Amino acid sequence: MQLLPPRVFLSVIFILLLQTLAACSSGSGGSAGGDCKLGSSANVIVDGTVTFDLVPHNSSGALDHVNTAETSSKGVTVEAVCNTVIASTSTDANGDYSLQIPGETSNVFIRVKAEMKTTGTPAWDFTVVDNTQAQALYSMSGAKFNSGTQDSTRDLRAASGWTGASYGNARVAAPFAILNSVYAASQKVLAADATVIFPPLKINWSTNNVPVDGNVNIGQISTSFYSPSSAEIFLLGDEAVDTDEYDEHVVIHEWAHYFEDKFSRTDSLGGLHSGGDRLDMRVAFGEGFGNAFSAIATDNPVYSDSLSPLGMPLQFNIDSNNSCINSGWFSECSVHTILYDLYDSADEGSVDVISLGFAPIYSVLVNGQKNTVALTSIFSFITELRKNKAANIQAAINNLVAGPFATINGIADEFGTGETNSAGKGSDVIPIYTGITADSTANSLCVISDFREIISTANGTEYFNGNRLSSYRFLEFVPPLTKNYTITATKVSGAGNDPDIVLFQRGSAIASALSTQSNTENLSTGVLNAGATYIIQINDAGVTFSTSAVGKTCFNVTVSN
Amino acid sequence: MNYFKFFIKYSIGILFIVLAACNAENAEVNSSAANNKQTDKTLAKQPHYIGKPHAPIVMRYKASVKNTITVGQQISYKIYFSTSINASDLQVRYTTKADLLIQNPSMSIAFGEQVKGKKNLLELNIIPQQDGLFYIYLSATLDINGQKQSRNFVIPVQVGEQLIEKTLLKKSSSQGEVKQKPEPARIISMPAIETTR
Numbered sequence: 001m002q003l004l005p006p007r008v009f010l011s012v013i014f015i016l017l018l019q020t021l022a023a024c025s026s027g028s029g030g031s032a033g034g035d036c037k038l039g040s041s042a043n044v045i046v047d048g049t050v051t052f053d054l055v056p057h058n059s060s061g062a063l064d065h066v067n068t069a070e071t072s073s074k075g076v077t078v079e080a081v082c083n084t085v086i087a088s089t090s091t092d093a094n095g096d097y098s099l100q101i102p103g104e105t106s107n108v109f110i111r112v113k114a115e116m117k118t119t120g121t122p123a124w125d126f127t128v129v130d131n132t133q134a135q136a137l138y139s140m141s142g143a144k145f146n147s148g149t150q151d152s153t154r155d156l157r158a159a160s161g162w163t164g165a166s167y168g169n170a171r172v173a174a175p176f177a178i179l180n181s182v183y184a185a186s187q188k189v190l191a192a193d194a195t196v197i198f199p200p201l202k203i204n205w206s207t208n209n210v211p212v213d214g215n216v217n218i219g220q221i222s223t224s225f226y227s228p229s230s231a232e233i234f235l236l237g238d239e240a241v242d243t244d245e246y247d248e249h250v251v252i253h254e255w256a257h258y259f260e261d262k263f264s265r266t267d268s269l270g271g272l273h274s275g276g277d278r279l280d281m282r283v284a285f286g287e288g289f290g291n292a293f294s295a296i297a298t299d300n301p302v303y304s305d306s307l308s309p310l311g312m313p314l315q316f317n318i319d320s321n322n323s324c325i326n327s328g329w330f331s332e333c334s335v336h337t338i339l340y341d342l343y344d345s346a347d348e349g350s351v352d353v354i355s356l357g358f359a360p361i362y363s364v365l366v367n368g369q370k371n372t373v374a375l376t377s378i379f380s381f382i383t384e385l386r387k388n389k390a391a392n393i394q395a396a397i398n399n400l401v402a403g404p405f406a407t408i409n410g411i412a413d414e415f416g417t418g419e420t421n422s423a424g425k426g427s428d429v430i431p432i433y434t435g436i437t438a439d440s441t442a443n444s445l446c447v448i449s450d451f452r453e454i455i456s457t458a459n460g461t462e463y464f465n466g467n468r469l470s471s472y473r474f475l476e477f478v479p480p481l482t483k484n485y486t487i488t489a490t491k492v493s494g495a496g497n498d499p500d501i502v503l504f505q506r507g508s509a510i511a512s513a514l515s516t517q518s519n520t521e522n523l524s525t526g527v528l529n530a531g532a533t534y535i536i537q538i539n540d541a542g543v544t545f546s547t548s549a550v551g552k553t554c555f556n557v558t559v560s561n
Numbered sequence: 562m563n564y565f566k567f568f569i570k571y572s573i574g575i576l577f578i579v580l581a582a583c584n585a586e587n588a589e590v591n592s593s594a595a596n597n598k599q600t601d602k603t604l605a606k607q608p609h610y611i612g613k614p615h616a617p618i619v620m621r622y623k624a625s626v627k628n629t630i631t632v633g634q635q636i637s638y639k640i641y642f643s644t645s646i647n648a649s650d651l652q653v654r655y656t657t658k659a660d661l662l663i664q665n666p667s668m669s670i671a672f673g674e675q676v677k678g679k680k681n682l683l684e685l686n687i688i689p690q691q692d693g694l695f696y697i698y699l700s701a702t703l704d705i706n707g708q709k710q711s712r713n714f715v716i717p718v719q720v721g722e723q724l725i726e727k728t729l730l731k732k733s734s735s736q737g738e739v740k741q742k743p744e745p746a747r748i749i750s751m752p753a754i755e756t757t758r
Contacts, residue, residue: 140752172751225612
């Protein structure tokens with residue numbers, strides 16, 4: 001083998017180095033305004049309006065590209081860039097901006113970032129990033145120009161990229177459409193509380209985002225969702241299957257989960273859900289609130305998910321006042337109808353005779369609902385809402401929750417005491433909470449598999465979404481003494497053989513026993529405070545998640561000193 | 562000569578550092594959502610991912626090939642659809658892009674009346690045309706008392722050993738150029754339609 005001459009070798013190393021640097025630079029960005037030279041003349045004003053193409057829905061809920069409307073982009077960051085950012089501002093409620101930059105600056109350009117940020121009180125920090133590009137922030141830029149010595153106006157518009165039958169060009173408008181929905185949502189909250197400090201929220205959107213479980217870094221995000229653990233939203237974007245950037249109800253539904261998580265409390269298990277499902281009450285409240293808030297923030301009760309040209313749009317009227325399929329305290333449809341009717345100014349029939357607006361709903365969410373000793377549900381919400389209200393308002397609330405779309409038989413307290421709607425399953429569903437005292441046993445508390453739904457198969461076993469009615473049962477325990485207790489769940493009947501126990505205090509799991517021990521589970525609680533309220537959650541792993549146990553499984557639950 | 566050796570070592574060192582920096586940046590991407598979607602006992606005590614409402618339809622599938630799929634190889638999929646409510650009809654439409662050729666004579670199927678939990682089988686044959694990550698796109702539509710609701714799905718098809726990220730990079734480039742400097746954060750720069758007044 002012949003060695004290269006030293007000079008040639010040196011050159012090769014240099015070229016490799018340069019190529020590597022270039023590759024790195026092209027993958028992760030280069031200088032935005034390399035040729036810019038700052039002028040020394042007096043400042044000039046560059047102002048203008050930032051807009052984006054908003055694609056509306058037609059009457060059936062599909063995207064209506066023909067009627068795309070140029071819409072002002074509110075509250076977004078606008079920058080003048082000359083190698084670096086030399087001036088920055090945010091657009092106002094009309095999408096207008098104004099910047100001052102040195103006169104005679106050459107090759108400067110205006111950039112609009114897909115972010116809404118402000119500090120102080122109130123404050124917010126919302127950004128739209130690409131989860132398939134290492135969470136790079138979306139932006140759009142105008143052409144380079146010389147600022148000259150006179151003021152100038154430069155309007156920037158984000159185009160949808162639609163070319164008649166598909167997105168033939170870059171979908172520049174998409175991140176700004178998402179922010180438009182976020183703006184509407186945050187403004188609704190700010191109208192109720194002008195001092196809100198919104199925690200940072202990243203919204204991940206990509207043209208690669210598709211509805212399949214997998215690697216989110218390549219766009220396999222399962223569905224549009226909010227993740228409580230990372231406090232981020234992910235939105236679908238592949239035009240071949242499902243795009244959500246113009247589905248404002250979808251975007252705000254997910255934003256509502258962020259709001260509930262950060263400002264109120266969500267005890268929701270999450271997971272798949274639809275309007276007719278009989279859900280765990282925590283899930284039903286969270287999803288019902290998400291739907292209702294999407295209608296509240298937009299003042300449009302018709303929820304539309306366009307689902308692209310491939311499928312029929314998913315559309316439902318949150319204010320229809322029709323009976324919900326499988327209505328009850330376990331139905332997201334019942335919850336969203338109640339919440340929207342509490343808010344809206346239109347009263348319908350004899351059932352909806354109340355119009356509170358959003359402020360009282362907000363107040364309950366950030367106070368009573370956040371601190372309830374029960375799990376978050378329509379029971380805890382309504383109980384807190386009724387507090388300190390005039391008798392006629394309380395009566396109107398009671399009237400609403402008993403309506404045909406809700407069929408909740410009176411809300412006595414946050415525990416749903418006395419509720420009689422069991423979805424036809426009697427004592428397998430109610431009472432919702434079973435009271436238990438120290439050194440006592442609750443006999444034959446049952447969980448059922450009737451309402452679960454298959455979500456995956458692995459090694460021949462089918463797995464289910466454990467977020468349905470009576471996948472879990474609950475007990476209320478108030479310790480008489482401050483000390484450790486032992487909670488035991490022992491199977492007494494049924495195909496399940498893997499009981500699990502979780503202990504909650506104000507929605508936080510403070511102790512759990514999730515072993516695979518057969519037929520019995522023991523939980524040492526740690527020190528519990530006398531007089532405090534704790535919620536014991538019981539389930540069977542087989543009944544909740546897999547085909548290993550079908551039907552009903554019952555346990556005796558004991559709390560011992 | 563000593564200077565030459567030092568320079569080579571130094572250059573190679575820099576090369577590795579630069580490569581490492583590039584890789585480190587790419588590895589920083591968030592993966593929390595995937596980690597949060599596990600279906601196991603942790604669901605019993607901590608919040609899961611919280612998704613948008615969907616039509617009550619579930620899809621599962623099995624592929625005839627478990628090993629690497631190659632270009633030109635026919636792949637058969639058994640795709641099962643089920644619903645959690647009764648309905649008067651369930652129809653499924655499916656399509657692919659040019660990278661995957663569908664061998665079925667029709668691009669849709671009607672399963673008729675549905676009762677909760679009934680399994681409906683769609684057998685789909687495809688032939689990949691090139692290496693990369695591609696998708697079969699499916700839309701299942703329920704008819705409930707004349708009201709139609711869809712849920713869309715995709716089935717990923719990884720053909721060959723080509724890095725998925727490479728396919729993705731090619732696809733993403735149409736959205737805009739990714740820039741790093743002068744900001745510390747990565748920015749995707751897309752073209753605005755600009756008018757001056």
